[in-house]
Amino acid sequence: MPMAAPVPQMLTANRLKDGDVLYWKAGGWVEALKDGDVFAEAAPADAALAEAQSFVTGNVVVNPYLFDVRVDANGIHPVKEREIIRAAGPSVRDDLGKQALDPSLKPVKPTPARIVPAKDTDVSI
Amino acid sequence: MYRYDEFDARFVAERVEQFRGQVARRLSGELTEDQFKPLRLMNGLYLQLHAYMLRVAVPYGTMSAKQLRMQAHIARKYDKGYGHFTTRQNIQFNWPRLVDVPDILADLASVEMHAIQTSGNCIRNVTADHFAGAAADEIEDPRPIAEIIRQWSSLHPEFSYLPRKFKIAVSGSPHDRAALKFHDMAIEIVRNDKGETGYKVLVGGGMGRTPYIGYVVGEFVAKQDILAFLEAVMRVYNEQGRRDNIYKARIKILANALGPDEMRRQAMVEFEEIKKSGTLQVPQEEIDRIDSYFMPPVFETLSDEMPKGGSEFENWVKTNVSKHRAPGYAIATISLKPIGGVPGDATAEQMDAIADLMDQFGLAEIRVSHEQNLVLPHARKRDLPAIHSRLKELGLATPNAGLITDIIACPGLDYCDLANARSIPIAQKISERFADLDRQHNIGELKIKISGCINACGHHHAGHIGILGVDKKGIEFYQLQLGGSGAEDASIGEILGPGFGKDEIADAVERVIGAYLDLRHDGERFLDTYRRVGIVPFKNVAYQEDLHAAY
Numbered sequence: 001m002p003m004a005a006p007v008p009q010m011l012t013a014n015r016l017k018d019g020d021v022l023y024w025k026a027g028g029w030v031e032a033l034k035d036g037d038v039f040a041e042a043a044p045a046d047a048a049l050a051e052a053q054s055f056v057t058g059n060v061v062v063n064p065y066l067f068d069v070r071v072d073a074n075g076i077h078p079v080k081e082r083e084i085i086r087a088a089g090p091s092v093r094d095d096l097g098k099q100a101l102d103p104s105l106k107p108v109k110p111t112p113a114r115i116v117p118a119k120d121t122d123v124s125i
Numbered sequence: 126m127y128r129y130d131e132f133d134a135r136f137v138a139e140r141v142e143q144f145r146g147q148v149a150r151r152l153s154g155e156l157t158e159d160q161f162k163p164l165r166l167m168n169g170l171y172l173q174l175h176a177y178m179l180r181v182a183v184p185y186g187t188m189s190a191k192q193l194r195m196q197a198h199i200a201r202k203y204d205k206g207y208g209h210f211t212t213r214q215n216i217q218f219n220w221p222r223l224v225d226v227p228d229i230l231a232d233l234a235s236v237e238m239h240a241i242q243t244s245g246n247c248i249r250n251v252t253a254d255h256f257a258g259a260a261a262d263e264i265e266d267p268r269p270i271a272e273i274i275r276q277w278s279s280l281h282p283e284f285s286y287l288p289r290k291f292k293i294a295v296s297g298s299p300h301d302r303a304a305l306k307f308h309d310m311a312i313e314i315v316r317n318d319k320g321e322t323g324y325k326v327l328v329g330g331g332m333g334r335t336p337y338i339g340y341v342v343g344e345f346v347a348k349q350d351i352l353a354f355l356e357a358v359m360r361v362y363n364e365q366g367r368r369d370n371i372y373k374a375r376i377k378i379l380a381n382a383l384g385p386d387e388m389r390r391q392a393m394v395e396f397e398e399i400k401k402s403g404t405l406q407v408p409q410e411e412i413d414r415i416d417s418y419f420m421p422p423v424f425e426t427l428s429d430e431m432p433k434g435g436s437e438f439e440n441w442v443k444t445n446v447s448k449h450r451a452p453g454y455a456i457a458t459i460s461l462k463p464i465g466g467v468p469g470d471a472t473a474e475q476m477d478a479i480a481d482l483m484d485q486f487g488l489a490e491i492r493v494s495h496e497q498n499l500v501l502p503h504a505r506k507r508d509l510p511a512i513h514s515r516l517k518e519l520g521l522a523t524p525n526a527g528l529i530t531d532i533i534a535c536p537g538l539d540y541c542d543l544a545n546a547r548s549i550p551i552a553q554k555i556s557e558r559f560a561d562l563d564r565q566h567n568i569g570e571l572k573i574k575i576s577g578c579i580n581a582c583g584h585h586h587a588g589h590i591g592i593l594g595v596d597k598k599g600i601e602f603y604q605l606q607l608g609g610s611g612a613e614d615a616s617i618g619e620i621l622g623p624g625f626g627k628d629e630i631a632d633a634v635e636r637v638i639g640a641y642l643d644l645r646h647d648g649e650r651f652l653d654t655y656r657r658v659g660i661v662p663f664k665n666v667a668y669q670e671d672l673h674a675a676y
Contacts, residue, residue: 017152018222019176059154062172080599081547082538086174090539092467092549096205096220097175 007068007079008038009045011052012086013061021086021098022061024048029061032098033078033087038071126189126490127272127418129237136279137234140241144168145227152224167247169240170226173542179218179226180243181233185253185271185295186214186493190480193491195236197476203229208476210461210469212533212584213292214252214493215243219540241279246287248278248359254296254303255494258421259456259502261448265314265322267295269415270351273407274312277352284359288366289374291359304495304611306330306339307587309376310358317345324351328358328388329380332581336617337377340385342392348412350396353405357395361388422489422503427453434510440562441513441524455506459499459516460523460531464560465553468534469497478519486512495584496572497533498526528565529573529638530556533584537577537594538601544577546594546601547627551575554631559638568638570650574609587611589652590634591618603630607637607663608655619660621667633667640666 010033011024022029023036030036039045045066052064068079078084088105089097099105129137144164151161165171169180181196188196196216200208203225204218211217221229233239242249251271258266274293278284284291296303297314305311311327324346330339346354365383367373380388399405429452431442447456459479461469471479479499483491486508492500504512516522525531532555535541537548552575559565574588578595585591591606602624609618625633638651640663645654655663 014172014176016158017224019172021175056158057154059152062158081596081601082174082544082599085538085547089175090549091547092539092553 006041008040008071009042009066010036010038010069010076010078011045011048011064011066012036012083013052013055013064016059016062024052024064027051029055032102033076034104036076038069038076039066126187127184127268127415133237134234137237137239137241140168140239141227141230141234144230148223148227163245165223165226166244167241168226168230169243170221170223171244171542173219173540174538174544175540176220177223177226178540179221179229179240180211181216181218181238181240182243182250183214183216183238183493184275185251185257185268186255186495187253187257187268188491188493189236189489190483190491192236192238193476193480193483195232195238197473197480199229199232200473200476206474207470207472209467209536210471210493210497210499212495212497212535212582213250214255214495215250216493217536219536244290246289246291247285248274248281248287248291248293251275251278252292252294252303252308252495254298254301255492255496255498255500256302256447256456256502257297257492258419259449259454260298260300260302261450262300263298263450264316265297266419266421267297267312267314268419269412270312270314270324270348271295272415272418273352273412274355277355283356283363287359287363288368289371289376291362291376299613301611301613301615302494304584304587304615305613306615307332307336307584307611308339310355311339312351315345323347324354326351326354326358329377330615331375331377332584332586333375334372334579335378336581336586337381338615338617339377340380340388342385342389349407349409350400352407353399354392354396356405357392357399358388360395361391421451422487424451424454424503425505427505427507429453429506431455431506432510434513437517437522437524438510438513441522442509443566444524444528445522445526446509449503451503453506455504455509457501457504457509457512458494458526459501459521460525461498461521462525462531462556463520463523464525464530465557467549468532468552471499475519475521478515479521482512482515485515496531498531524562525565527570527572529559529568529571530565531572532556533572533574533588535576535578535583537575537583541577541582543580544594545579545596546577546603548575548577548583548592548594551592551594551603551627551630555634558631558635568642568651570652571638572611573634584611585609586617587615588618589650589655590637592630592634595624597624601627603627605630605633605637605667607660608652610652621660621664623668636666636669637663 070077088099294303294308307330313325326343327339328342445458532552534548534552538544574584575592576583576585587609593604605621606618
């Protein structure tokens, strides 16, 4: 029986000094989900999570963790409602949170994703 | 109102500076997050879904105009222009930056407020009947004993690391407006056959994953003995409360395991030991000193007639104005439940304007209710039309106190890191569905309470109609519970059946209401009808559309 394809993941954390939600990108952090890295397979996701610990010990972020996303032609979609709301802001106040600065997040509208290859090959999802 | 003495002021100021140092050490890396987290929680600072959240204690729900203005100032300067009043009579700010929190705490200290013990496994902010000192049915104002408990429990070394958090509520009226029986411990002021007042003490109530209704552990505790008695019960809990399982750590689990007789016996053993030492006797002069801070205003001799003010005013009076102990006065509830709004939210402008209104009409205090409204406890009846008019300008005159749109809702998944589902949008949908005031009046008293997770901050177990949000594979579902009550006739709601989707729950509530209107006898509230006919007729109609998705 074929193995199920791994669910793509992203890495997130909160910035220590103000609590803002951040997403991992290329060894650092960005504020918008749409700009973050999507890991097609578990190994690079776990590697990023391990690398993120240096930002924890460096007092930049707290509580890094991986979460599931779907990626399609329209961009990135967090699988769980929690992460959809976290990426945008309260669903009851579109003037608050990241959606206040990015109208495309009202409601969360996916944008093209930057895909991190799982291996040294081209990966399309 | 209580005013800080020299000790209070120094203690709170020192605590601010202590936390300022802790924040600096965290930012510099001297403290790890694991070391810092318990310190920030002791100061009411959580990390939530989007940002930090600061929970500010409003002792027994009472604030002055100056203190309310400070909340507006904090909302404006450090947050995003609003605050959220909670079911524990606190106010929460959802967006403070960690680097600003020491300054926020310093600003709070300047008006004799703080965020201490609004989190953690300690005795939390003591809550009280929001009509305290004003209610017509009140035996005594319960806030002096709440203040005595606050002083006794603040930084109490024996109770700073309890098995779990501990919530105390107080009331001085036979009509329970403080949900006493759902608290870890509760105090009701009662009068004995000799006409003396004392305290009935309840223990073991709670909501959350395992709801219980508290039972009486002390029928009539003398005033000077109250701290000794409370400490005795706390010792039983501290010694035997379970620390091995967070879900079984609240006193309700212990109280239920021991049963009333054994709990009373053990509490009395501890009580006698404490009494022997005599250290926890509350001197009468101290009781008198604290009492003096809570003296009601000198009431003028006024006409008791309700002034005329048009139909909107009369509708507001019908639900939002309650009987006061003094002729010519009334208790006015400021609804924070505008139709389709966010329950409990108030903007900085609204808070400032309410403070101005308090000054204009000589109202020294405002109260926060556990039902997420504000209350003006000592309004002159003759001023009510003008107060109503100003509240209307501010969007704060929704005439719905106690009606179906006066919904309690926790912040839910829109803000809370623990939540499984959103609460606020469900409250908004139901509020909009039942917006018609005639329809609300026809339905009568109905308390809908919504929680976004099993922790039950939205008191869903005590709702006439309770709604619990759950998560099923990342999708929100909502369980209906019927027949709960947080009043003196306390009861735990019964689960109706499988959950409803987020687009189905308002329809299900509407069908349940329809059944009630069909079944009710004259004068029956929803709760009365439910208790008479049981759950089956409601279950039959709630699921009749076969639209729900069982989980």
